[in-house]
Amino acid sequence: MENGSPVLCPNTVTVRRNPHRRARATPAAKTAESNPPSAISSFPLQEILAMEVPQNPKDNSSSSVQTPLSENLKVYLRVRPLQLKNLKKSGNPGDQNSRLGHVWPQNPQKKKVAKEKIVKKKSTEACITINDDHSVTVCPPMALQETRRSKSEVYEGFSHVFSTESSQGEVYERMVSPLVEDFLKGKSGMLTALGPSGSGKTHTIFGSPRVPGMVPLALQHIFRTESNDSRPSRSYYLSIFEIYSEKGKGEKMYDLSADGGELTMQQFTIKGLKEVLISNAGEAESLVACAIAKRATAITNANSTSSRSQCIINVRRVANPDEVDDASNCAILTIADLAGAEKEKRTGNQGTRLLEANFINNTSMVFGLCLRSLFEHQRNPKKPLQKHFQNSLLTKYLRGYLEGKKRMTLILTVKAGEEDYLDTTFLLRQASPYMKIKFNNVVEPSNTNKRQLPTLCTFEEQKRTKYSVPEPCVNEGKGHHEEGVLSHEEPSGHTECPATKSSRTELAGTERNHLIMQNFAKAIWQVLKQYRDKLKSAENENQTLQEEIRKEKMRYFELEKQWQSSRCSTCSMEDCAKADSSVVTSFELQRDLDEYRFNDVHEINLNSFIKVKESEGYESPERRGFSPCEDINSCSKLVEVKEARINKVDETTPRNESDTAKKLMYVEADDRSLTTNPIAFGTLQSHNLVKHDSCSSVELDKLSEQDEESTSVESPLQVASFIHCNAHACETQPLDSSLSQSTSEESDRDSGALHEDQELMAERLDSRHIPPTKDVESCQEHNIDVHCSDPSTDTSCKREKPKRRLLPASSTLLRDFSNMHVEDDIEASKQVNRNGKKSAKGEKIRTQGNISLIRMLKSNLRF
Numbered sequence: 001m002e003n004g005s006p007v008l009c010p011n012t013v014t015v016r017r018n019p020h021r022r023a024r025a026t027p028a029a030k031t032a033e034s035n036p037p038s039a040i041s042s043f044p045l046q047e048i049l050a051m052e053v054p055q056n057p058k059d060n061s062s063s064s065v066q067t068p069l070s071e072n073l074k075v076y077l078r079v080r081p082l083q084l085k086n087l088k089k090s091g092n093p094g095d096q097n098s099r100l101g102h103v104w105p106q107n108p109q110k111k112k113v114a115k116e117k118i119v120k121k122k123s124t125e126a127c128i129t130i131n132d133d134h135s136v137t138v139c140p141p142m143a144l145q146e147t148r149r150s151k152s153e154v155y156e157g158f159s160h161v162f163s164t165e166s167s168q169g170e171v172y173e174r175m176v177s178p179l180v181e182d183f184l185k186g187k188s189g190m191l192t193a194l195g196p197s198g199s200g201k202t203h204t205i206f207g208s209p210r211v212p213g214m215v216p217l218a219l220q221h222i223f224r225t226e227s228n229d230s231r232p233s234r235s236y237y238l239s240i241f242e243i244y245s246e247k248g249k250g251e252k253m254y255d256l257s258a259d260g261g262e263l264t265m266q267q268f269t270i271k272g273l274k275e276v277l278i279s280n281a282g283e284a285e286s287l288v289a290c291a292i293a294k295r296a297t298a299i300t301n302a303n304s305t306s307s308r309s310q311c312i313i314n315v316r317r318v319a320n321p322d323e324v325d326d327a328s329n330c331a332i333l334t335i336a337d338l339a340g341a342e343k344e345k346r347t348g349n350q351g352t353r354l355l356e357a358n359f360i361n362n363t364s365m366v367f368g369l370c371l372r373s374l375f376e377h378q379r380n381p382k383k384p385l386q387k388h389f390q391n392s393l394l395t396k397y398l399r400g401y402l403e404g405k406k407r408m409t410l411i412l413t414v415k416a417g418e419e420d421y422l423d424t425t426f427l428l429r430q431a432s433p434y435m436k437i438k439f440n441n442v443v444e445p446s447n448t449n450k451r452q453l454p455t456l457c458t459f460e461e462q463k464r465t466k467y468s469v470p471e472p473c474v475n476e477g478k479g480h481h482e483e484g485v486l487s488h489e490e491p492s493g494h495t496e497c498p499a500t501k502s503s504r505t506e507l508a509g510t511e512r513n514h515l516i517m518q519n520f521a522k523a524i525w526q527v528l529k530q531y532r533d534k535l536k537s538a539e540n541e542n543q544t545l546q547e548e549i550r551k552e553k554m555r556y557f558e559l560e561k562q563w564q565s566s567r568c569s570t571c572s573m574e575d576c577a578k579a580d581s582s583v584v585t586s587f588e589l590q591r592d593l594d595e596y597r598f599n600d601v602h603e604i605n606l607n608s609f610i611k612v613k614e615s616e617g618y619e620s621p622e623r624r625g626f627s628p629c630e631d632i633n634s635c636s637k638l639v640e641v642k643e644a645r646i647n648k649v650d651e652t653t654p655r656n657e658s659d660t661a662k663k664l665m666y667v668e669a670d671d672r673s674l675t676t677n678p679i680a681f682g683t684l685q686s687h688n689l690v691k692h693d694s695c696s697s698v699e700l701d702k703l704s705e706q707d708e709e710s711t712s713v714e715s716p717l718q719v720a721s722f723i724h725c726n727a728h729a730c731e732t733q734p735l736d737s738s739l740s741q742s743t744s745e746e747s748d749r750d751s752g753a754l755h756e757d758q759e760l761m762a763e764r765l766d767s768r769h770i771p772p773t774k775d776v777e778s779c780q781e782h783n784i785d786v787h788c789s790d791p792s793t794d795t796s797c798k799r800e801k802p803k804r805r806l807l808p809a810s811s812t813l814l815r816d817f818s819n820m821h822v823e824d825d826i827e828a829s830k831q832v833n834r835n836g837k838k839s840a841k842g843e844k845i846r847t848q849g850n851i852s853l854i855r856m857l858k859s860n861l862r863f
């Protein structure tokens with residue numbers, strides 16, 4: 001615009017007033033996010049089934065065939081040019097429209113007065129700048145910036161902002177044409193102009209013959225469309241009235257049609273309003289022109305012919321009952337030009353200021369308050385919808401729109417002058433939330449057919465009655481051009497055919513079922529969500545617990561390890577210091593066994609096995625480059641070789657020797673159960689290792705080559721060694737009682753088997769007539785003493801050991817050994833300390849040291 005592009009005030013701060021700040025999340029919502037759900041609410045089955053669906057046939061009939069729409073209230077903004085005279089000079093045909101220039105009939109008495117009183121000096125500065133199609137910036141005049149510290153404000157969110165250069169046609173096409181199209185399709189709608197006095201409401205709504213406004217353009221649109229229709233089957237009725245408010249006299253309503261009089265409102269219904277049947281645009285425009293001429297005007301500060309009333313025009317479309325093949329039935333198009341709010345000059349210290357009370361008394365203000373209340377109610381349903389519409393006849397009449405039940409379009413008109421800053425900002429602030437208003441329950445007829453038409457028509461008429469749209473009483477005899485007299489009574493009841501009633505009943509049932517299923521699905525969904533959340537929290541808990549258990553296991557393992565090592569060191573100090581490697585191996589094995597038990601690590605046993613192998617002189621798998629599996633295989637091979645050896649012995653030895661070998665094989669054969677019973681494996685491995693140890697001095701290949709006699713000679717020593725080692729294995733009982741018991745049982749069993757072996761061996765020796773010697777027995781006793789050196793060992797050690805006789809060669813050596821009277825000084829000193837006195841003379845204390853000597857002797861015997 002040449003003068004519609006106001007210059008921005010310098011050094012201003014832009015404050016965006018739209019959109020409103022978002023509401024913070026409620027504490028409840030935050031809590032729900034952060035805290036896991038405590039309990040799953042019960043399924044509201046009873047509530048769902050007990051749900052009541054409105055059985056109003058009106059609602060049912062409409063909802064089943066119509067789609068509920070949800071759309072925002074459309075708010076347009078139009079900025080009036082600054083200087084109308086300049087526009088006239090510039091030859092803008094669309095804007096030669098001061099009220100005086102109106103070609104439409106004017107109130108003749110006021111016309112002269114208005115001419116004389118237009119003496120106003122307008123500023124050329126603008127306070128409003130159009131940013132884009134949807135926002136404007138309002139800048140306060142310099143005077144206000146200094147005194148009130150006012151700042152520029154941005155208002156946005158408009159459906160469209162019409163600049164000062166926008167023509168009536170442009171406004172119509174963008175804003176009203178869609179409304180009319182909907183109206184022609186059967187959708188009701190309303191256009192309302194709101195703004196300060198002189199801002200162009202009347203100009204926009206009615207315009208002039210040269211620049212027709214929205215009403216004439218809409219009428220032209222309607223009848224143009226109708227004339228293009230090959231089967232014009234609809235009738236249009238027009239009614240126009242005003243609500244005039246005199247100071248101190250309250251509101252009055254006048255019918256602006258010819259011969260129209262004062263109207264009354266009873267229970268939201270206007271009584272006596274005439275509705276004129278119109279058949280073309282010309283007729284309609286004439287009626288409107290006449291109505292405007294009757295409209296009350298007055299001179300105000302802003303407008304010489306200011307509209308002092310709210311003017312409402314209704315165009316009702318009624319389908320011909322015989323031609324009801326579309327949905328364009330019973331729709332009403334309402335266009336309202338509201339009286340402008342004005343500021344008044346008040347003298348005194350306060351100077352000129354906005355008198356809010358004056359605005360509130362104004363019908364336009366009440367209208368605005370109703371919209372505000374609707375917005376707040378929609379934002380927070382707990383906030384009741386204020387019944388502001390009861391404060392004014394206009395808002396009473398438009399109650400359906402102000403409750404959000406019917407679709408409405410709003411156009412705000414403002415003036416761009418600096419002197420209009422307060423009016424402009426006041427209106428824009430008030431209207432900011434309007435564009436957030438939603439029409440959720442707008443129900444429009446659609447997809448109608450001949451059967452449904454009576455229902456829809458009845459529904460629409462009932463709605464119309466409810467919202468005070470008058471019922472026409474057209475005098476058919478007077479023709480289309482004559483006015484009909486609107487009925488003062490409520491619609492006289494529409495009789496419905498039985499088919500319609502049954503159809504409504506069916507629809508009501510279907511609707512109820514549909515709603516029940518919908519709520520049922522929602523409830524199920526909620527419960528499922530709660531279960532899902534619960535499951536998630538349980539899984540998290542489970543993971544945490546598992547982690548704790550794992551940590552506890554690790555800690556237990558560490559403690560166990562420490563305990564074992566401390567115990568081992570104690571044993572080493574007391575008894576194990578001089579024990580051979582098999583004893584140490586036994587400790588390690590026991591420890592590994594415990595580790596296995598608590599950690600389920602099977603490899604530990606395997607490692608123990610490998611360690612023992614190393615202690616026996618075998619190469620470790622790593623050194624040999626074998627895998628543990630290979631080592632196990634080699635062990636199996638060893639067992640097989642030994643079995644072969646035993647078989648060989650069995651062939652060459654008498655029956656009792658074969659039995660002995662079988663007993664030995666018993667231990668070896670258990671090796672094969674390694675993979676099936678880890679604990680038993682540990683125990684048996686101990687035995688096996690002992691036996692291996694006892695055989696360690698004998699190479700397997702040599703074993704196979706040794707003659708029968710040498711085998712028989714070695715056997716008792718092996719047995720003795722086995723017993724000895726087994727006794728030490730018994731010393732290292734695990735903490736676990738079951739394991740200990742298992743080990744003890746195995747020990748007992750092996751010990752018993754070995755005793756039998758010893759007996760068998762002794763018998764075999766007897767059968768060879770080799771007399772036992774005292775030394776041999778003495779040696780055996782030494783062995784037994786060793787087993788029982790620790791009173792805390794397994795009770796199997798206390799068993800009475802069978803006497804046996806050894807071979808002559810070993811007997812001789814052992815006799816020599818016994819004559820040596822080897823004493824363990826350390827043990828002796830310990831005994832002294834323990835008993836407080838030295839042992840009696842001749843009482844020899846023999847300990848593990850003796851066993852080492854025996855082993856030495858044993859090895860000497862072999863070579």
Ligand SMILES: Nc1ncnc2c1ncn2[C@@H]1O[C@H](COP(=O)(O)OP(=O)(O)OP(=O)(O)O)[C@@H](O)[C@H]1O
Nearest residue numbers: 095097098099197198199200201202203306307340
């Ligand atoms: N967009 C416009 N272009 C040209 N002239 C305009 C425009 N808007 C308003 N006018 C002119 O401004 C004057 C005041 O306009 P109008 O009477 O429509 O204001 P109003 O808002 O209806 O005031 P009131 O509420 O007091 O009735 C009229 O002479 C009108 O022709």
